[in-house]
Amino acid sequence: MNNLGTILLSASLAILLFSAFQTIYGIVSKERKAVELGRLALMTNPFVIILTFIVLLTQLVRSDYSNYYVVMHSSEHLPLFYKMTSIWSGSSGSLLFWNLILNVFTFIVLWQTRKSIEDRIPMMNLILAVLSGFFSFLAVFYGDAQPFREFVPEAAAGRGLNPLLQHWAMIIHPPILYIGYVSISIPFAIAMSALVSGQLSEDWMKFIRKWTLFSWFFLGTGILLGSKWAYEELGWGGYWAWDPVENASLMPWLLTSAFVHSVVIQERRGMLKFWNMLLVILAFHFSLLGTWITRSGVLEGPHSFSKSTIGTPFIVYIIASFLFFTGFVIYRRKNLTPERNLEAITSKEGSFLLNNFLLVLSTAAILLGVFSPLLYGKEFKAPWFNSWGVPAGIFLLLLMGSAPLLAWRKGAGAVFLSTLLKPFLFGILGGGLYILFYSQNFTKPDTKYGDVLAEVYSVLTVGIGVFTIAGIIQEYYRGIKARLEEHKEESFLRACINLLLKNKRRYGGYLVHFSLVLIFIGYAGNAFKINTSVRFFYELQPPTSEEIVYQSIDKAMIGGYQIEANTLKLKPVLISGLGGEPNIQNVIVSQEANYGIYRGLEKIASLDTERRFYPQISHLTGDFETHIPTSEPAIHSMAKEDFYIQLGAIETSDLKSENPDLPLMFMQYYFTPGSETDKLKLFLNFPRQIVANLEVWINPLVKLIWIGSLLYFMTGIFLLLPIGERKKQTKGNVA
Numbered sequence: 105m106n107n108l109g110t111i112l113l114s115a116s117l118a119i120l121l122f123s124a125f126q127t128i129y130g131i132v133s134k135e136r137k138a139v140e141l142g143r144l145a146l147m148t149n150p151f152v153i154i155l156t157f158i159v160l161l162t163q164l165v166r167s168d169y170s171n172y173y174v175v176m177h178s179s180e181h182l183p184l185f186y187k188m189t190s191i192w193s194g195s196s197g198s199l200l201f202w203n204l205i206l207n208v209f210t211f212i213v214l215w216q217t218r219k220s221i222e223d224r225i226p227m228m229n230l231i232l233a234v235l236s237g238f239f240s241f242l243a244v245f246y247g248d249a250q251p252f253r254e255f256v257p258e259a260a261a262g263r264g265l266n267p268l269l270q271h272w273a274m275i276i277h278p279p280i281l282y283i284g285y286v287s288i289s290i291p292f293a294i295a296m297s298a299l300v301s302g303q304l305s306e307d308w309m310k311f312i313r314k315w316t317l318f319s320w321f322f323l324g325t326g327i328l329l330g331s332k333w334a335y336e337e338l339g340w341g342g343y344w345a346w347d348p349v350e351n352a353s354l355m356p357w358l359l360t361s362a363f364v365h366s367v368v369i370q371e372r373r374g375m376l377k378f379w380n381m382l383l384v385i386l387a388f389h390f391s392l393l394g395t396w397i398t399r400s401g402v403l404e405g406p407h408s409f410s411k412s413t414i415g416t417p418f419i420v421y422i423i424a425s426f427l428f429f430t431g432f433v434i435y436r437r438k439n440l441t442p443e444r445n446l447e448a449i450t451s452k453e454g455s456f457l458l459n460n461f462l463l464v465l466s467t468a469a470i471l472l473g474v475f476s477p478l479l480y481g482k483e484f485k486a487p488w489f490n491s492w493g494v495p496a497g498i499f500l501l502l503l504m505g506s507a508p509l510l511a512w513r514k515g516a517g518a519v520f521l522s523t524l525l526k527p528f529l530f531g532i533l534g535g536g537l538y539i540l541f542y543s544q545n546f547t548k549p550d551t552k553y554g555d556v557l558a559e560v561y562s563v564l565t566v567g568i569g570v571f572t573i574a575g576i577i578q579e580y581y582r583g584i585k586a587r588l589e590e591h592k593e594e595s596f597l598r599a600c601i602n603l604l605l606k607n608k609r610r611y612g613g614y615l616v617h618f619s620l621v622l623i624f625i626g627y628a629g630n631a632f633k634i635n636t637s638v639r640f641f642y643e644l645q646p647p648t649s650e651e652i653v654y655q656s657i658d659k660a661m662i663g664g665y666q667i668e669a670n671t672l673k674l675k676p677v678l679i680s681g682l683g684g685e686p687n688i689q690n691v692i693v694s695q696e697a698n699y700g701i702y703r704g705l706e707k708i709a710s711l712d713t714e715r716r717f718y719p720q721i722s723h724l725t726g727d728f729e730t731h732i733p734t735s736e737p738a739i740h741s742m743a744k745e746d747f748y749i750q751l752g753a754i755e756t757s758d759l760k761s762e763n764p765d766l767p768l769m770f771m772q773y774y775f776t777p778g779s780e781t782d783k784l785k786l787f788l789n790f791p792r793q794i795v796a797n798l799e800v801w802i803n804p805l806v807k808l809i810w811i812g813s814l815l816y817f818m819t820g821i822f823l824l825l826p827i828g829e830r831k832k833q834t835k836g837n838v839a
Contacts (some may be wrong), residue, residue, distance in 0.1 A: 105163055109251065110155040110250075113240060113243045117725055119152065120145075120146070121237060127229050143218075153204050154208075155199075156251075157204045160192055160251050167179070169723075171253070171255060172253040173252075176262075177188045177263070190265045196248060196250055201279070201280055202286055205286040206289060210232045231296055236263045248399075249414050260724060260725040263723050265717070271337045280346040281327070283326075284324070285391045285395065287322060291384055293565075294311060295385075300429075304440070305438070306787060307366060310368060311372055312354050317364060321820035325817050326353065327357060332813070338735060341748050345805075348397055358463045359390055365454060365460065367380060368456065373451060376457070380435075381440060417478045425516065427756070449515075455506055455508075459500065462499060466500075470489070491718075501565065504617050505569075505572030505617075506524070506571075506573050508614065525572045525573040526574065530570055531572075535566055545744055547802045548663055557679060565624055608823055615819040622802075622809075625811050626805045626806055626808035630804065633802065634798070636662055637799050637800070639796070639797055640658040640669040640798060643792065644792045644793070650676065652674040652766075653674065655670070656672065657782065664704075665703060670697075674694070674770045675696060676692070693771060697714075697796060699738075713751045714751060714752050717731035745804040746801075747800075748802070748808045754766060755796075764794070771790075773787060
């Protein structure tokens with residue numbers, strides 16, 4: 105099947121070259137049939153890529169160890185679902201998946217424009233053919249992008265899927281994020297086709313808007329899912345670490361957010377035409393840059409792949425494409441002059457412009473931080489990002505709350521009393537009540553809060569968040585009131601629904617703002633986060649089953665919570681779950697510790713936290729090599745805060761000797777056949793007394809982050825679905 109996959113990729117490259125040359129010939133010679141032939145070839149390529157994808161998927165499901173990618177990223181002991189999702193766990197598989205998504209979107213946009221005869225369409229086809237051709241070119245000529253490299257001789261076993269990726273969020277997080285990354289290509293191709301062809305009439309904006317919103321929604325959803333995964337799987341008590349690859353996804357989302365807002369200004373006021381072209385170019389190339397960061401190996405992170413040969417051609421393509429299209433923007437600058445000038449910086453369009461400026465400036469700062477190891481010889485850590493990111497985020501929140509309340513052309517002073525005053529007063533009141541709330545309800549450490557600036561930022565965030573929510577409620581109230589006056593037969597509830605359905609862009613946008621406010625307030629709780637480490641003493645218990653059990657009676661007090669240590673077990677966990685016989689390849693060693701959590705005399709939770717040790721198998725011999733540890737934190741989520749614990753390292757009781765390799769000792773005990781006497785001898789090798797480290801975090805307001813994330817997802821789906829939209833009869837298609 106490797107040969108079949110390679111032939112299909114070669115065929116894809118040939119089809120795309122044919123499409124590109126036919127389209128170029130048709131554009132130059134003004135031959136409509138040549139352009140149409142190029143379009144049909146481009147619409148054929150998605151079916152070739154789909155078939156290629158199915159071939160690799162089949163090899164993964166069948167555990168075909170003649171395929172290098174299958175050997176390195178799958179195993180016969182993986183559940184079927186993880187075998188299938190491992191297709192995007194490695195570099196070459198994920199690039200094939202990227203190519204698949206790109207071709208599916210290309211087919212959709214070509215179908216949408218199939219009846220259009222406008223001059224800009226051939227140029228859009230050419231841009232998409234070249235982009236898809238680049239990915240097929242990598243897959244044919246560069247080993248690190250080839251999903252069908254042979255493994256000769258055939259491997260004895262697969263190395264399996266990275267244990268960190270064996271989590272529900274990582275099953276859906278990568279494809280959702282990839283959809284966001286790749287779909288930026290479509291609005292970029294549409295905009296650049298208008299730019300290069302010189303056909304800059306405003307109808308292209310209507311076609312580009314929903315594609316841009318689609319990309320923005322999926323990027324944001326992917327980022328939020330990644331935060332959820334990091335919080336639940338990595339065992340470090342956080343949800344965002346400013347990792348280079350996290351930043352790589354955040355940068356195009358920020359730029360797409362700027363473009364989504366500035367497009368409104370161009371549609372309503374005829375402004376920011378030049379700026380919008382630059383924004384869509386930046387958003388597209390930053391999505392490619394994020395892919396390059398992940399796969400070039402130039403920067404390291406928990407999401408990145410190893411060193412790769414595709415880094416050089418990838419960055420060359422990004423730079424060449426960026427310079428080419430930016431040059432065209434400069435060339436067409438006279439055609440991109442604004443129809444109106446900015447009249448007041450505190451007007452609605454002024455606030456949008458400030459929003460754009462801050463988003464782009466934040467992207468530039470993140471880019472500097474991402475490449476700090478290369479530029480400065482040291483990596484900028486989270487404190488550096490937070491030093492400017494937190495105040496920038498607060499200012500963005502202020503703009504998000506005030507922009508809907510401002511008027512076109514007029515300054516804030518003209519509308520302050522009518523639209524801004526009440527939300528402003530609610531914001532002050534909300535900030536004051538928040539001070540009283542956290543001082544009385546948040547868990548306090550043994551010492552007083554040490555970071556006064558973080559506390560101030562937290563209060564500002566909540567105050568501005570309340571201001572924004574009050575403004576949203578005010579806008580909804582005014583809209584509903586006006587609708588009830590116009591449609592007296594409607595009930596209040598019906599008026600609410602119709603208001604939202606008849607003007608989705610405006611009132612659906614307010615719901616998105618509301619979801620982001622909840623997320624920001626959730627972030628504000630991080631200022632009062634508590635983190636500490638506790639050691640518990642354990643005694644080995646007599647063997648009664650296949651598990652090795654340690655018992656403790658130690659207790660600890662943390663900020664009003666009492667932690668009571670109970671048992672710590674070493675036990676086997678079968679990987680496949682398919683009823684197979686346990687063996688050295690499919691058994692995980694689990695260190696599971698149970699803790700009772702008390703608030704005063706009341707037991708509020710019984711939490712089990714684990715460290716799991718996955719077997720790393722030699723693909724050459726099929727023998728055990730080593731263990732890969734992963735964290736399985738336990739979280740008790742409450743309305744005001746999360747109580748989050750993670751079992752850490754296990755040491756000898758004297759804290760001086762070398763730490764015992766308990767997972768390896770357990771495997772010897774569990775898998776060694778023999779009499780009860782032999783088992784007892786192995787049991788006696790376990791240390792009688794151990795000390796287990798427990799990391800504890802108390803995270804205020806985290807629940808609001810996940811509530812806001814869910815609302816973001818639901819609102820985004822609502823905006824994208826054709827619900828409540830008025831269908832207009834138009835002649836032909838716009839593009």
